[in-house]
Amino acid sequence: MSEEIQTSLDSQGRIAIPTAIGNRLGLSKGMTLIVEEDENNEIYLSIQKESPVLVDKKGILVVKSMSKSDLTNIVQQERDRRIFDLMKQTIHEDIT
Secondary structure, three states: OOOOOOOOOOOOOOOOOOHHHHHHHOOOOOOOEEEEEOOOOOEEEEEOOOOOEEEEEOOEEEEEOOOOOOOHHHHHHHHHHHHHHHHHHHHHHHHO
């Protein structure tokens, strides 16, 4: 069952969730909520189910988590950027 309420931001940009809804959802002080915006500028609020896990990778802490979206394009863009940087570096080394 979906419930809609209206609330406003306070002077510090915070929103208040009515106590009855917070109790029903099991919300408590210090919990993390996820705020997401879609392409229609609609905002969704969800409860972070589990704390992210930190993994030590050769002295660097990395967050181990699941992505909520497809990372295919992001990975391809990063690969293209790295290839472009290597090509620029190679051309620069050939010139000098």
